[in-house]
Amino acid sequence: MKAPTVEDVARVAGVSRQTVSNVINTPAIVRESTRVRVEDAITQLGYRPHAAARSLRTRRSSTIGIHLDPYVGGISGVVLDRFVHALTERADERGMRILLYAARSAPDEISRMSELLDGGEIDAIVLSGTFHGDPRTAWLAGRDVPFVAFGRPWAGDDETAPHRWVDVDGAAGTRQATAHAQRRAGRQIGFLGWPSGSGTGDDRERGWLESLGDARGPRIVAEDRVTAARTAAADALERHPDLSALVCASDTLAIGAHLAAIDAGHPDLVVYGFDNTPAAEALEISSVEQRPEHVADATLQLLMGDGGSVVTELPPAFERHMLIEPSLVVRGAAASR
Amino acid sequence: MKAPTVEDVARVAGVSRQTVSNVINTPAIVRESTRVRVEDAITQLGYRPHAAARSLRTRRSSTIGIHLDPYVGGISGVVLDRFVHALTERADERGMRILLYAARSAPDEISRMSELLDGGEIDAIVLSGTFHGDPRTAWLAGRDVPFVAFGRPWAGDDETAPHRWVDVDGAAGTRQATAHAQRRAGRQIGFLGWPSGSGTGDDRERGWLESLGDARGPRIVAEDRVTAARTAAADALERHPDLSALVCASDTLAIGAHLAAIDAGHPDLVVYGFDNTPAAEALEISSVEQRPEHVADATLQLLMGDGGSVVTELPPAFERHMLIEPSLVVRGAAASR
DNA sequence: TCAAGAAATTTGAACGATCAAAGTTCTGCT
DNA sequence: AGCAGAACTTTGATCGTTCAAATTTCTTGA
Numbered sequence: 001m002k003a004p005t006v007e008d009v010a011r012v013a014g015v016s017r018q019t020v021s022n023v024i025n026t027p028a029i030v031r032e033s034t035r036v037r038v039e040d041a042i043t044q045l046g047y048r049p050h051a052a053a054r055s056l057r058t059r060r061s062s063t064i065g066i067h068l069d070p071y072v073g074g075i076s077g078v079v080l081d082r083f084v085h086a087l088t089e090r091a092d093e094r095g096m097r098i099l100l101y102a103a104r105s106a107p108d109e110i111s112r113m114s115e116l117l118d119g120g121e122i123d124a125i126v127l128s129g130t131f132h133g134d135p136r137t138a139w140l141a142g143r144d145v146p147f148v149a150f151g152r153p154w155a156g157d158d159e160t161a162p163h164r165w166v167d168v169d170g171a172a173g174t175r176q177a178t179a180h181a182q183r184r185a186g187r188q189i190g191f192l193g194w195p196s197g198s199g200t201g202d203d204r205e206r207g208w209l210e211s212l213g214d215a216r217g218p219r220i221v222a223e224d225r226v227t228a229a230r231t232a233a234a235d236a237l238e239r240h241p242d243l244s245a246l247v248c249a250s251d252t253l254a255i256g257a258h259l260a261a262i263d264a265g266h267p268d269l270v271v272y273g274f275d276n277t278p279a280a281e282a283l284e285i286s287s288v289e290q291r292p293e294h295v296a297d298a299t300l301q302l303l304m305g306d307g308g309s310v311v312t313e314l315p316p317a318f319e320r321h322m323l324i325e326p327s328l329v330v331r332g333a334a335a336s337r
Numbered sequence: 338m339k340a341p342t343v344e345d346v347a348r349v350a351g352v353s354r355q356t357v358s359n360v361i362n363t364p365a366i367v368r369e370s371t372r373v374r375v376e377d378a379i380t381q382l383g384y385r386p387h388a389a390a391r392s393l394r395t396r397r398s399s400t401i402g403i404h405l406d407p408y409v410g411g412i413s414g415v416v417l418d419r420f421v422h423a424l425t426e427r428a429d430e431r432g433m434r435i436l437l438y439a440a441r442s443a444p445d446e447i448s449r450m451s452e453l454l455d456g457g458e459i460d461a462i463v464l465s466g467t468f469h470g471d472p473r474t475a476w477l478a479g480r481d482v483p484f485v486a487f488g489r490p491w492a493g494d495d496e497t498a499p500h501r502w503v504d505v506d507g508a509a510g511t512r513q514a515t516a517h518a519q520r521r522a523g524r525q526i527g528f529l530g531w532p533s534g535s536g537t538g539d540d541r542e543r544g545w546l547e548s549l550g551d552a553r554g555p556r557i558v559a560e561d562r563v564t565a566a567r568t569a570a571a572d573a574l575e576r577h578p579d580l581s582a583l584v585c586a587s588d589t590l591a592i593g594a595h596l597a598a599i600d601a602g603h604p605d606l607v608v609y610g611f612d613n614t615p616a617a618e619a620l621e622i623s624s625v626e627q628r629p630e631h632v633a634d635a636t637l638q639l640l641m642g643d644g645g646s647v648v649t650e651l652p653p654a655f656e657r658h659m660l661i662e663p664s665l666v667v668r669g670a671a672a673s674r
Numbered sequence: 675t676c677a678a679g680a681a682a683t684t685t686g687a688a689c690g691a692t693c694a695a696a697g698t699t700c701t702g703c704t
Numbered sequence: 705a706g707c708a709g710a711a712c713t714t715t716g717a718t719c720g721t722t723c724a725a726a727t728t729t730c731t732t733g734a
Binding site: 003046048049050051052053055056061063068069078081084085088089092097098099100101102112115118119120121226252255259262277278279282283284 | 340383385387388389390392393398400405406415418421422425426429434435436437438439449452455456457458563589592596599614615616619620621
């Protein structure tokens with residue numbers, strides 16, 4: 001039993017191929033009575049447009065490519081995964097598909113993208129994990145490929161011709177955490193972050209810094225590993241016995257701090273993580289939630305505007321980048337104070 | 338600048354369309370000298386086959402669909418995500434693409450699959466999260482759609498006409514953990530599992546049970562939440578002060594047990610989780626690793642055999658299901674005993 | 675009632691690849 | 705050299721859709 005084509009539908013409805021096509025793509029230009037007749041025929045035959053045929057003719061695939069980084073362990077991959085989930089759902093609603101591709105390095109990724117774009121398999125790309133001096137953005141921009149980066153451009157990169165991007169407002173997140181700590185915890189509010197120089201980390205630190213000014217507690221630094229954070233936090237607790245809360249740049253750091261606080265017999269230290277990963281949830285650690293669903297919405301908005309297909313150049317009225325306000329999830333002891 | 342087609346390549350190489358096509362798809366039947374000439378022309382022009390055109394003619398999309406469950410939080414979603422990552426990499430190597438789709442319920446998913454299959458967008462499906470009485474397997478089998486389930490069929494389902502599936506040998510995993518505990522921990526080795534009736538949980542319990550026979554320690558049960566596990570484990574520790582190790586059905590349970598052990602001033606209790614999630618890693622809890630990369634390999638093997646494309650019926654010589662042996666990752670105190 | 679213009683519909687061609695079948699060149703042997 | 709058969713290459717048709725242009729039908733107003 002062969003799948004029905006427009007031709008079959010046309011025959012049943014007593015119209016021509018093109019009219020069937022119009023009913024599907026531009027129903028407004030078809031007379032009401034004709035449209036109903038064609039729609040009935042479509043339902044009756046169970047007709048479904050053949051994606052490849054359409055794509056061949058229109059030169060559009062209605063598919064967005066997204067790269068999956070090699071899994072390296074650690075906690076925060078979850079944010080990207082949640083983003084991909086959300087993106088898939090939202091894209092579906094807009095009639096778009098999400099195609100995954102793998103690559104182990106930026107040059108490797110460029111050749112993969114090239115392959116998929118040339119083959120007409122994808123119309124657009126969502127970039128993640130951008131880094132300082134990332135060659136991918138320039139490459140894409142140079143080829144006029146519609147794309148959105150999840151992650152703002154780094155200082156010095158792309159200042160002149162900025163591409164479209166979405167990001168989470170890290171400073172707003174730590175500002176929320178800091179404000180919460182002020183109300184619930186006490187006066188000594190410290191920050192546990194990564195070594196300076198990572199844009200993301202500096203952004204998150206800024207929220208804490210700006211909220212407290214001179215009244216701030218100690219600023220501690222550790223690599224993004226639980227043990228490193230544990231050691232650093234233990235040391236800080238010893239030197240600042242009156243520390244009441246620690247705002248952290250990641251859940252990994254927060255877990256380290258949490259464990260150190262327990263070790264030090266100071267379990268009422270209020271700790272705030274970032275990313276709201278399952279690990280923080282399991283340990284009942286408060287954390288800043290990135291709201292990947294909102295990020296996904298914003299991504300598609302940037303890619304497609306209000307229309308039904310990807311757009312190479314966004315109309316001037318539209319914003320070309322968006323900062324998503326995260327939200328603080330309060331857990332454990334911090335919730336009940 | 339239009340993208341080159343087979344026609345362009347043919348002109349440059351001084352051959353016909355079809356010969357170019359042969360060089361790409363069946364190089365063996367083309368004379369060496371001709372092949373080289375065509376390959377040079379391909380490189381020179383930067384020719385890339387247009388996926389839609391090929392797909393329209395061959396009626397194959399070389400794309401595998403996979404569903405992403407709505408994100409519900411919790412720890413073990415990570416396993417599926419890692420599997421998707423691995424599948425993408427491996428599929429790429431075999432010239433296959435991975436297309437994501439979203440659905441909120443099984444019927445919803447069936448209509449999504451139907452749409453993608455009818456539209457020729459995917460050739461095959463990878464099912465995950467199968468459950469007792471799952472309507473999806475029967476539907477797919479009835480439509481002769483090539484598919485592989487990640488997760489073995491549940492007792493009572495599909496016994497007569499089993500479909501292709503891969504799964505992780507849970508019993509083997511807990512057997513490894515139990516054996517390790519016997520060597521390193523002590524004699525009282527308990528099991529912390531979910532309430533009976535979940536096939537997965539029963540399978541994991543079996544490994545512990547079969548390793549120890551009558552010499553086994555207590556069997557404890559809790560829902561898959563950290564707090565529930567913590568309470569249950571605390572209770573057990575009180576009643577069995579000589580408990581030396583706990584093999585758990587999940588990392589969530591293991592974390593609960595780990596926390597309970599610390600609470601009870603019994604931090605040398607050796608705990609084993611299952612799934613090797615980042616959370617277990619962060620807390621230095623040993624865990625059984627599912628090796629999603631192997632699962633991905635097996636999935637593609639079942640879907641494609643040794644060939645380059647998805648196959649509706651696997652040749653009789655091939656296995657139709659595969660059990661992957663997991664591996665124990667030892668961490669923390671357990672490592673140094 | 676009829677012309678002019680708008681609205682709705684149809685027709686022919688094209689998108690780029692591969693299949694099937696027909697045609698050509700090569701190889702080995704007498 | 706000539707022939708049979710194998711090896712290789714070309715030609716014509718086709719997959720299902722949408723674009724562009726041509727055609728038909730409808731609407732409006734004198």
